[in-house]
Amino acid sequence: MSTHSPGTADRTPLAQRSPEELATYLERQRRAYAALTERGLRLDLTRGKPSTAQLDLSDALLRLPDGVTDADGVDVRNYGGLSGLRELREMFAELLWVDPDQLVAGGSSSLTMMHDVLVQHLLHGGVDSPRPWRDEDKVTFVCPVPGYDRHFTMLASYGIEMLTVPMRGDGPDVDAVESLVRDDPSVKGMWVVPTYANPSGSVVTQEVAGRLAAMPAAAPDFRIFWDNAYALHHLTSNEAKSADILSLASAAGHPHRPVMFASTSKITYAGAGVAFLAASRENVAAYLGHQQFASIGPDKVNQLRHVQFFGSAEGVRQHMVRHREILAPKFAAVDAALTAALGGLGVAEWTRPAGGYFVSLDVLDGCAARVVTLAKEAGIALTPAGASFPHGADPRDRNIRLAPSFPELEEVETAMAGVATCVALAAAERLSDVG
Amino acid sequence: MSTHSPGTADRTPLAQRSPEELATYLERQRRAYAALTERGLRLDLTRGKPSTAQLDLSDALLRLPDGVTDADGVDVRNYGGLSGLRELREMFAELLWVDPDQLVAGGSSSLTMMHDVLVQHLLHGGVDSPRPWRDEDKVTFVCPVPGYDRHFTMLASYGIEMLTVPMRGDGPDVDAVESLVRDDPSVKGMWVVPTYANPSGSVVTQEVAGRLAAMPAAAPDFRIFWDNAYALHHLTSNEAKSADILSLASAAGHPHRPVMFASTSKITYAGAGVAFLAASRENVAAYLGHQQFASIGPDKVNQLRHVQFFGSAEGVRQHMVRHREILAPKFAAVDAALTAALGGLGVAEWTRPAGGYFVSLDVLDGCAARVVTLAKEAGIALTPAGASFPHGADPRDRNIRLAPSFPELEEVETAMAGVATCVALAAAERLSDVG
Numbered sequence: 017m018s019t020h021s022p023g024t025a026d027r028t029p030l031a032q033r034s035p036e037e038l039a040t041y042l043e044r045q046r047r048a049y050a051a052l053t054e055r056g057l058r059l060d061l062t063r064g065k066p067s068t069a070q071l072d073l074s075d076a077l078l079r080l081p082d083g084v085t086d087a088d089g090v091d092v093r094n095y096g097g098l099s100g101l102r103e104l105r106e107m108f109a110e111l112l113w114v115d116p117d118q119l120v121a122g123g124s125s126s127l128t129m130m131h132d133v134l135v136q137h138l139l140h141g142g143v144d145s146p147r148p149w150r151d152e153d154k155v156t157f158v159c160p161v162p163g164y165d166r167h168f169t170m171l172a173s174y175g176i177e178m179l180t181v182p183m184r185g186d187g188p189d190v191d192a193v194e195s196l197v198r199d200d201p202s203v204k205g206m207w208v209v210p211t212y213a214n215p216s217g218s219v220v221t222q223e224v225a226g227r228l229a230a231m232p233a234a235a236p237d238f239r240i241f242w243d244n245a246y247a248l249h250h251l252t253s254n255e256a257k258s259a260d261i262l263s264l265a266s267a268a269g270h271p272h273r274p275v276m277f278a279s280t281s282k283i284t285y286a287g288a289g290v291a292f293l294a295a296s297r298e299n300v301a302a303y304l305g306h307q308q309f310a311s312i313g314p315d316k317v318n319q320l321r322h323v324q325f326f327g328s329a330e331g332v333r334q335h336m337v338r339h340r341e342i343l344a345p346k347f348a349a350v351d352a353a354l355t356a357a358l359g360g361l362g363v364a365e366w367t368r369p370a371g372g373y374f375v376s377l378d379v380l381d382g383c384a385a386r387v388v389t390l391a392k393e394a395g396i397a398l399t400p401a402g403a404s405f406p407h408g409a410d411p412r413d414r415n416i417r418l419a420p421s422f423p424e425l426e427e428v429e430t431a432m433a434g435v436a437t438c439v440a441l442a443a444a445e446r447l448s449d450v451g
Numbered sequence: 452m453s454t455h456s457p458g459t460a461d462r463t464p465l466a467q468r469s470p471e472e473l474a475t476y477l478e479r480q481r482r483a484y485a486a487l488t489e490r491g492l493r494l495d496l497t498r499g500k501p502s503t504a505q506l507d508l509s510d511a512l513l514r515l516p517d518g519v520t521d522a523d524g525v526d527v528r529n530y531g532g533l534s535g536l537r538e539l540r541e542m543f544a545e546l547l548w549v550d551p552d553q554l555v556a557g558g559s560s561s562l563t564m565m566h567d568v569l570v571q572h573l574l575h576g577g578v579d580s581p582r583p584w585r586d587e588d589k590v591t592f593v594c595p596v597p598g599y600d601r602h603f604t605m606l607a608s609y610g611i612e613m614l615t616v617p618m619r620g621d622g623p624d625v626d627a628v629e630s631l632v633r634d635d636p637s638v639k640g641m642w643v644v645p646t647y648a649n650p651s652g653s654v655v656t657q658e659v660a661g662r663l664a665a666m667p668a669a670a671p672d673f674r675i676f677w678d679n680a681y682a683l684h685h686l687t688s689n690e691a692k693s694a695d696i697l698s699l700a701s702a703a704g705h706p707h708r709p710v711m712f713a714s715t716s717k718i719t720y721a722g723a724g725v726a727f728l729a730a731s732r733e734n735v736a737a738y739l740g741h742q743q744f745a746s747i748g749p750d751k752v753n754q755l756r757h758v759q760f761f762g763s764a765e766g767v768r769q770h771m772v773r774h775r776e777i778l779a780p781k782f783a784a785v786d787a788a789l790t791a792a793l794g795g796l797g798v799a800e801w802t803r804p805a806g807g808y809f810v811s812l813d814v815l816d817g818c819a820a821r822v823v824t825l826a827k828e829a830g831i832a833l834t835p836a837g838a839s840f841p842h843g844a845d846p847r848d849r850n851i852r853l854a855p856s857f858p859e860l861e862e863v864e865t866a867m868a869g870v871a872t873c874v875a876l877a878a879a880e881r882l883s884d885v886g
Contacts, residue, residue, distance in 0.1 A: 063530070071528040079514055093506040093720040095498070123558055124750045131745035135570055139609065150585055170744045174574065285528040288752035309605045310566035315559045315750065317723035
């Protein structure tokens with residue numbers, strides 16, 4: 017398959033080339049892009065969805081549970097049990113490094129649990145809040161960028177202001193976070209995806225986690241929404257261990273600061289897994305204290321199904337290896353396509369994550385939207401430029417989130433070669449001052 | 452089995468008896484109660500839970516779904532589909548007399564959907580609200596009593612005031628409702644359980660529904676939370692048809708007034724069914740418009756499981772007949788025990804519902820808490836007196852909610868004979884001015 021890429025020959029950075037060389041390069045990219053559009057592709061790299069092959073790994077769930085009582089002899093088909101099945105909480109407490117009685121097993125969506133916690137703080141306040149957040153003049157969140165679009169749209173839907181800080185390889189820029197949080201009591205919280213972040217793939221180091229846990233905050237009820245969505249989602253055998261944020265915060269005298277979320281959405285079924293919340297005992301009691309008015313209990317049949325499917329925490333880990341075997345080649349294909357087409361040209365940087373679901377691609381400033389448009393017209397759907405920023409606005413218009421999990425490997429290869437062509441064309445246009 | 456009841460001999464109302472006759476009756480009840488406590492019973496009539504035999508009716512669910520794609524070819528295991536599977540919505544739209552595109556199929560709990568709608572109105576307001584309810588000086592709900600305790604505790608948790616109106620055989624006292632709603636703009640909503648109400652068993656008539664739909668309301672965004680939890684839960688072959696509140700309200704010029712809720716919690720599994728919301732298209736769009744920030748979609752695997760299990764709307768109806776065969780004898784046993792012990796004595800009135808999950812028992816004023824205490828000490832757990840009233844306070848202390856669904860038939864018979872003894876003893880005490 018020819019990618020019509022700039023080829024392996026000339027690796028001179030585009031910005032260092034003469035006007036004539038650049039014109040030649042631009043012309044070559046235009047021809048490559050024309051050829052690309054003629055292929056009539058229909059490919060989608062937009063969302064972090066598991067592929068069919070990954071979902072198939074969990075199809076034993078479709079014939080479970082075997083029996084209808086939990087470890088305590090309770091009939092899972094009936095009402096009750098707001099905090100979830102004990103044996104499932106024990107299994108995931110081990111995986112998430114928390115105590116089982118600090119862990120709630122809920123419904124199928126961790127996003128719903130995050131939303132519930134946010135709404136509880138808006139309408140009631142937290143265990144250490146002087147008043148409900150809705151009664152504050154202003155509520156502000158710190159948002160590492162690039163980040164997860166659904167985190168930002170949730171806040172925007174309640175008019176919560178968002179202050180961005182850069183997401184780095186070791187986590188959020190903690191100097192920037194500290195200075196935002198220290199003096200402004202309107203700063204009530206922040207998002208962190210600690211492990212294989214969406215989309216950067218960064219893993220928050222022990223040191224950064226410790227500083228986030230210990231930093232002074234003007235708001236007594238400052239919250240870290242610690243969305244550990246990819247805690248177990250390794251792409252290599254070098255498995256990152258998530259920082260133990262609950263213990264760190266407790267040791268630093270801020271036990272109620274973090275609320276951790278996780279789920280099996282990308283372990284079993286994306287729409288039919290089990291979500292988890294972990295926090296201080298007081299936070300958990302407050303969460304359940306409010307939640308009791310909204311639910312008689314989660315779907316315990318599905319929880320028992322998961323208990324029997326995994327068998328143990330080790331069973332979960334082994335299951336994740338099978339996901340890795342499917343996912344790792346796709347991530348390698350993303351890197352290979354970008355390297356082949358763009359390596360050394362100085363027009364793009366991208367992450368090579370050791371886990372998670374995304375590659376974060378930075379193109380030349382002002383080119384991301386153009387790349388997404390070019391790709392769309394060539395039949396390759398990308399996440400909208402800016403999606404990884406609050407209000408969808410990337411101030412440098414350079415970041416693109418690539419999600420290679422859902423398409424087949426060959427489709428990823430085809431799509432990424434096309435994306436590379438679009439990046440090269442947009443860069444050549446920009447540097448030539450045309451387009 | 453002897454119930455130590457007043458027997459079939461003397462049916463003179465207690466209030467008409469001479470002091471000597473009353474003293475004799477009281478003494479007989481004391482002996483009966485002493486005998487009751489010696490039996491060491493452990494019986495529970497507290498919650499409206501399906502019995503094990505009822506849950507067993509749906510155990511084919513445990514081996515479903517067969518296949519993982521919905522009618523549109525979408526993989527139900529993956530993310531998406533916020534409004535729920537089309538074929539499940541079509542099935543229940545037929546059963547609930549609504550249009551499929553006015554119906555959302557959600558997670559496992561209709562209580563959660565009610566809570567979501569309430570929270571959306573508090574934080575955003577409805578499609579016709581001048582402002583979020585949280586920004587009003589006061590928010591008040593009309594609450595027919597006796598009613599469902601979870602409806603009231605949900606409101607209380609947000610400091611919403613509750614004004615009670617009597618629940619009658621044909622629904623809420625609509626004259627009282629009209630006068631509360633007409634002039635007070637703080638009255639933003641009301642609860643209605645339209646079919647086989649909890650706990651009265653009342654069915655809202657077409658006429659009452661029409662008046663609720665059409666009545667003038669001072670609040671432009673007045674909402675009827677129409678909790679049709681027992682729409683299909685008939686105890687006789689004379690199946691009540693729920694009033695078509697959405698059409699009535701639309702015809703009356705108040706299309707956004709009602710929001711209907713239903714679920715399969717008492718059709719399949721109480722903890723693992725599917726919940727539904729129906730409303731005007733604008734209301735549904737607003738609901739989903741907010742909900743998109745809290746969820747990527749419901750558990751579609753469980754929805755497909757239900758589609759395949761039922762097959763059709765007629766399949767649901769046939770399934771409910773099997774529930775009726777289990778439940779009807781238990782309700783007959785409640786009536787038989789109360790009639791045998793208390794018939795004609797003028798110390799208790801109770802409902803003989805044609806559907807639903809409850810019998811509402813009114814004892815002499817000031818006696819309900821005493822009856823519950825006596826029963827508890829005899830090993831029979833009853834719902835706390837007052838639970839069917841806002842803040843758990845029954846101003847006349849006379850109402851007791853009986854829930855005979857969960858225990859086995861023989862247990863219902865034993866428990867209800869015991870309850871009747873407690874009612875008789877409490878009444879004799881009260882009329883004798885002792886105890």
